[in-house]
Each structure stands twice: as C-alpha cells, then as structure tokens.
Amino acid sequence: MLNEKMFALGNKRSIIREIFEYCKKRGAEIGPENVYDFSIGNPSVEPPIDIKETLINLIENENSVLLHGYTSAQGDYSVRKAVADNINENFSLFLSPDNIYMTCGAAASLTISLKALFNKGDECIVFAPFFTEYRVFIENAEGKVVVSMPEEKTFQIDINDFESKINTNTKAVIINSPNNPSGVVYSEETIKKVVEVLVKKQLEYNHPIYLIADEPYRELVYNGVKVPYLMNYYDNTLVCYSYSKALSLPGERIGYIAVNPKMQNAKDVYLAVCGAGRSLGYVCAPSLFQQVIGKTMGAKVDVNIYKENRDILYNSLTEFGYECVKPDGAFYLFVKALEDDAFKFFEKAKQKEILVVPCDDFGVKGYVRIAYCVNKERIVNSLPSFKALAEEYGVKA
Ligand code: PLP
Numbered sequence: 001m002l003n004e005k006m007f008a009l010g011n012k013r014s015i016i017r018e019i020f021e022y023c024k025k026r027g028a029e030i031g032p033e034n035v036y037d038f039s040i041g042n043p044s045v046e047p048p049i050d051i052k053e054t055l056i057n058l059i060e061n062e063n064s065v066l067l068h069g070y071t072s073a074q075g076d077y078s079v080r081k082a083v084a085d086n087i088n089e090n091f092s093l094f095l096s097p098d099n100i101y102m103t104c105g106a107a108a109s110l111t112i113s114l115k116a117l118f119n120k121g122d123e124c125i126v127f128a129p130f131f132t133e134y135r136v137f138i139e140n141a142e143g144k145v146v147v148s149m150p151e152e153k154t155f156q157i158d159i160n161d162f163e164s165k166i167n168t169n170t171k172a173v174i175i176n177s178p179n180n181p182s183g184v185v186y187s188e189e190t191i192k193k194v195v196e197v198l199v200k201k202q203l204e205y206n207h208p209i210y211l212i213a214d215e216p217y218r219e220l221v222y223n224g225v226k227v228p229y230l231m232n233y234y235d236n237t238l239v240c241y242s243y244s245k246a247l248s249l250p251g252e253r254i255g256y257i258a259v260n261p262k263m264q265n266a267k268d269v270y271l272a273v274c275g276a277g278r279s280l281g282y283v284c285a286p287s288l289f290q291q292v293i294g295k296t297m298g299a300k301v302d303v304n305i306y307k308e309n310r311d312i313l314y315n316s317l318t319e320f321g322y323e324c325v326k327p328d329g330a331f332y333l334f335v336k337a338l339e340d341d342a343f344k345f346f347e348k349a350k351q352k353e354i355l356v357v358p359c360d361d362f363g364v365k366g367y368v369r370i371a372y373c374v375n376k377e378r379i380v381n382s383l384p385s386f387k388a389l390a391e392e393y394g395v396k397a
Pocket of ligand 1: 180
C-alpha cells in the first residue's frame with residue numbers, strides 16, 4: 001500500500017505545472033510564438049554576468065574534487081559568512097554564519113523551517129492570496145493551514161481578520177512580500193500592525209509565534225518601493241530566502257534560511273533546522289552554486305525589464321477594462337476574471353491561446369494570475385487577444 005497522501009500529490013500536479021505542460025504541447029502544435037504562456041514564474045531575464053564569470057572561473061581554477069564535493073550540512077562556512085555579512089550590511093543586523101543554513105531554494109527553506117518548528121496539529125496562518133505550495137509544505141510538517149483573507153481591492157493584510165485567526169495552536173505565520181500572486185508589497189504600516197498583534201498574542205498564549213518571511217522576490221521591486229526586513233521588526237523571525245528569482249537561477253536550487261539571533265532559543269531553533277534538513281534528506285545545498293553565491297554577493301538582475309513588462313501589461317489591460325491592483329514587485333499581475341468562475345474564464349482565455357492561472361487554489365476566488373516574467377514580444381503580441389477577450393465579455397474600456 002502506497003502512502004495515499006503522496007500518491008495524491010504526485011497524481012494531481014499543481015495547476016501551474018499542468019498549464020505549463022499544456023503550453024509546451026500546444027507550442028509544438030501551433031508554434032511556441034503563437035501560445036501566450038503566462039503560467040509559470042520562470043524568469044526571462046538573464047542572470048547577472050558575474051554569475052557566468054564566477055562559474056567559469058571556479059570550474060577552471062578551483063580544485064574540482066572540493067568544488068563538487070559535499071559541504072557541511074548547513075553549508076560551507078565561508079559562504080554562510082558571506083550571506084550573514086551581506087544581511088548585516090543591508091539591514092544593520094548582527095547575524096553570524098551560525099544563523100545561516102544554505103538550502104535548495106525557497107521551497108526547501110520553507111519545508112525545512114516548518115518541519116523544524118511544527119508538531120502535529122500546530123497551525124500556520126497564511127495570507128490570501130498565497131503561493132499554493134504552502135499547503136503542501138505545511139501539511140507535510142503535520143501542520144494545519146489557516147487562511148487569513150485580505151483587505152478588498154488593496155490585497156494588504158486585513159489585521160482584524162488576522163487577529164481573529166490566532167489561537168493557542170498558532171505556531172507560525174508566513175509572510176510573502178512582494179507577494180506571489182498579487183505582486184503587492186506589504187507596507188511598513190501593515191507589518192507593524194501584524195507585529196503588534198503577534199507580540200500581544202505571544203504573551204497571551206505564553207509561547208512563541210514564529211514569523212516566516214518567504215522572500216524569493218525581495219529585490220524585484222519597482223520605483224524604489226521598500227520591503228520591510230521582518231527581523232528588524234520582530235525577534236521570532238526566520239527568513240526563507242532564495243536566489244531563484246532575484247538572480248534568475250531557479251533551476252540551480254539555491255537559497256538559505258536565516259534564523260534571527262535575537263529569537264527566543266535561537267540556537268535550539270537553528271539545531272532543529274539542521275535536524276529537519278537532515279530528516280528530509282537534503283544533505284547539503286548544491287556545492288558549486290553555494291560557491292557562486294558566496295562570491296557574487298550583491299549581484300542583481302535588471303529589474304527594469306520586468307518593470308517595462310508590468311507597465312505595458314497593466315496599462316493595456318486596465319485600458320481594455322480589466323481590473324487589477326498595480327503590483328509594486330515580483331512579476332505577477334492578479335487580475336479579476338471577467339466572470340465569477342475563474343476556471344471558466346481561464347477556458348475562454350485558452351481558446352484565444354492566452355494561458356493564465358486561475359487562482360482559486362491561492363485562496364481568493366474569481367481571479368487569475370498572469371506571470372509577466374516573459375519576453376516583451378510575447379506581451380505585446382498577446383494584447384489584441386486580451387482585448388478581444390474583454391470585448392467578448394462585453395467589457396467596456
Ligand atoms: N515561495 C514563493 C512565494 C514562490 O513564488 C516560490 C516559487 O515560485 C517559492 C517559494 C519557491 O521558490 P524556489 O524555486 O526558490 O524553491
């Protein structure tokens with residue numbers, strides 16, 4: 001007898017992956033340029049040139065046995081030091097290498113953190129709309145998902161709803177800003193209110209409630225918008241970081257967990273993180289890319305490419321009559337479907353070769369996500385089809 005939960009997960013792929021696979025098949029039939037695939041958050045911007053140069057340099061000049069060998073389970077010391085120093089410099093903090101645990105990207109950072117913190121029945125609050133895989137990761141740690149609904153229109157956190165969802169079983173809260181799928185950056189004001197509630201509730205229930213900052217999109221912000229660094233607001237914070245989006249390296253599987261040294265029992269939490277990584281069989285993060293990251297701290301992709309995409313798409317769609325919040329970061333547009341049922345809307349868009357993701361599984365019904373991390377040409381070419389779709393629904397511009 002198989003593990004039924006695992007079978008179910010494998011048997012029913014995530015909707016994003018389903019659509020992504022469909023696009024590949026459809027592209028083979030009618031030519032990829034005729035399929036407007038906006039399904040997956042796979043960056044289209046080139047990684048910074050430093051990455052390539054460092055990679056070549058490492059391969060040509062370093063000892064290949066060491067380069068491709070195991071590192072310490074928590075990651076190479078010099079790499080963890082580079083990460084800690086970089087955080088300290090950017091956010092005026094005092095982390096040491098022993099607060100950093102290198103991972104295979106944000107998915108691993110989250111899975112490991114949740115496994116480290118959770119006992120059966122503990123609850124984790126997520127803010128809708130949320131990255132669908134949270135449900136998989138939380139349930140894998142035997143936790144229960146509790147969804148807090150957002151403020152209408154702005155998609156900022158609704159503090160009253162949030163407070164009403166906390167109880168004695170609440171173990172952690174995940175904050176993802178800039179957000180997938182809304183692109184919203186939670187304001188400092190919002191974060192301060194969240195922290196106020198958490199501080200009060202920790203005292204009331206007499207146990208820590210952890211804040212997990214899921215930050216793969218931290219650097220992908222436009223017009224100088226600031227993303228509050230949660231460790232600076234709340235001691236019981238773990239940061240789950242990834243270089244997948246920030247450096248366009250999603251296939252290389254590299255990221256880290258940073259445990260706030262000011263956290264209650266920080267050393268024990270770090271040890272539990274190490275234990276969770278071990279129990280999940282991660283062994284160590286990819287050695288070669290640990291080295292690349294350690295040597296390219298501060299490298300950045302050209303965010304203006306995404307900003308240009310955002311502007312073209314946002315301005316055109318709103319002109320055609322679509323409704324959506326203007327995203328300050330990440331590379332997603334969260335658009336209200338033109339009928340109540342987002343799946344039916346998705347099907348109609350599909351007939352015009354536009355592939356977007358219906359977002360019911362992200363915790364908010366009636367919306368679709370458009371990943372605009374694609375080349376500009378695809379966006380420009382898709383606009384007449386978006387317009388025709390709106391007209392089919394009788395939407396007035
Ligand atoms: N968290 C969020 C909000 C994401 O959007 C993603 C990927 O799309 C992840 C985590 C997982 O990122 P990674 O590829 O680094 O595992």
